[in-house]
Amino acid sequence: xxxxxxxxxxxxxxxxxxxxxxxxxxxxxxxxxxxxxxxxxxxxxxxxxxxxxxxxxxxxxxxxxxxxxxxxxxxxxxxxxxxxxxxxxxxxxxxxxxxxxxxxxxxxxxxxxxxxxxxxxxxxxxxxxxxxxxxxxxxxxxxxxxxxxxxxxxxxxxxxxxxxxxxxxxxxxxxxxxxxxxxxxxxxxxxxxxxxxxxxxxxxxxxxxxxxxxxxxxxxxxxxxxxxxxxxxxxxxxxxxxxxxxxxxxxxxxxxxxxxxxxxxxxxxxxxxxxxxxxxxxxxxxxxxxxxxxxxxxxxxxxxxxxxxxxx
Numbered sequence: 001x002x003x004x005x006x007x008x009x010x011x012x013x014x015x016x017x018x019x020x021x022x023x024x025x026x027x028x029x030x031x032x033x034x035x036x037x038x039x040x041x042x043x044x045x046x047x048x049x050x051x052x053x054x055x056x057x058x059x060x061x062x063x064x065x066x067x068x069x070x071x072x073x074x075x076x077x078x079x080x081x082x083x084x085x086x087x088x089x090x091x092x093x094x095x096x097x098x099x100x101x102x103x104x105x106x107x108x109x110x111x112x113x114x115x116x117x118x119x120x121x122x123x124x125x126x127x128x129x130x131x132x133x134x135x136x137x138x139x140x141x142x143x144x145x146x147x148x149x150x151x152x153x154x155x156x157x158x159x160x161x162x163x164x165x166x167x168x169x170x171x172x173x174x175x176x177x178x179x180x181x182x183x184x185x186x187x188x189x190x191x192x193x194x195x196x197x198x199x200x201x202x203x204x205x206x207x208x209x210x211x212x213x214x215x216x217x218x219x220x221x222x223x224x225x226x227x228x229x230x231x232x233x234x235x236x237x238x239x240x241x242x243x244x245x246x247x248x249x250x251x252x253x254x255x256x257x258x259x260x261x262x263x264x265x266x267x268x269x270x271x272x273x274x275x276x277x278x279x280x281x282x283x284x285x286x287x288x289x290x291x292x293x294x295x296x297x298x299x300x301x302x303x304x305x306x307x308x309x310x311x312x
Contacts, residue, residue, distance in 0.1 A: 004038030005308055008270040011301040012293050022263040025194045026281055029255040035312050040190040044262045048076045049244030051132050052211050057164035058139040059207045071218035072131030078224025079108020079126050090134040094141040098125040103133040103181040110224050129181035153184040169196035194260045201252040212240050235286050257282045270303035277305030
């Protein structure tokens with residue numbers, strides 16, 4: 001594995017204490033490479049950053065959902081009561097309930113939501129992927145596909161998703177894994193990921209526009225109050241944002257500008273600083289709270305984007 005280049009620096013008392021390495025690609029409106037750092041051609045697992053591509057395949061297969069339900073299908077949600085209610089409504093729309101969900105049970109992802117959950121047992125509905133899985137089983141129910149095997153790579157649902165990946169990315173899938181939620185996971189390069197998100201954003205197909213607009217119009221459904229993808233979409237008109245486990249992020253603008261990165265250590269730390277720096281490369285200034293480095297209860301430093309990111 002090529003671990004890439006330094007994307008973030010952890011600074012304590014004006015000294016770089018730690019660094020986070022990774023790979024990053026920014027495309028301009030015409031598809032040109034504005035900034036390329038690291039190896040953008042090695043395969044990565046894009047994790048939840050590509051739920052919008054999965055949702056597109058489900059719509060193409062006949063899934064019928066409203067805006068909040070579609071946004072939640074693209075989400076790694078915090079697990080609020082509103083998130084769980086929308087997931088349930090997707091299931092109810094096809095005569096199912098949460099017993100149809102086969103994603104890995106978990107407690108809510110959001111810190112406040114997890115604290116409120118308390119000592120209750122993890123459930124598939126509370127897990128952050130329940131919006132996607134609710135949409136998956138609803139798609140299967142609509143088509144009469146087997147509900148017990150919908151996570152399998154050779155299931156008609158996953159075959160349809162694979163085709164959507166290849167269509168939008170222009171890259172053939174050669175490696176299949178298992179995501180944390182249990183669904184099939186298709187490896188692609190960072191270059192192909194950027195192309196897929198750019199294609200999705202610029203596509204004139206009503207399916208693709210429906211997916212992107214659902215996320216833009218329902219940013220809290222895509223993540224949660226105060227969480228980075230939601231905050232970015234609230235602050236920057238027209239911006240589409242989705243994060244993924246193990247340090248993956250995708251962002252795009254209506255004109256086709258696209259930002260993708262993958263942190264080699266899988267860390268989410270410093271993502272807000274990296275978002276500020278990469279968006280500034282596209283002429284967008286966004287006010288976000290930067291992650292602080294603490295010492296003796298006081299702020300003694302920050303996590304900042306590296307010079308490579310800031311200056312290319």
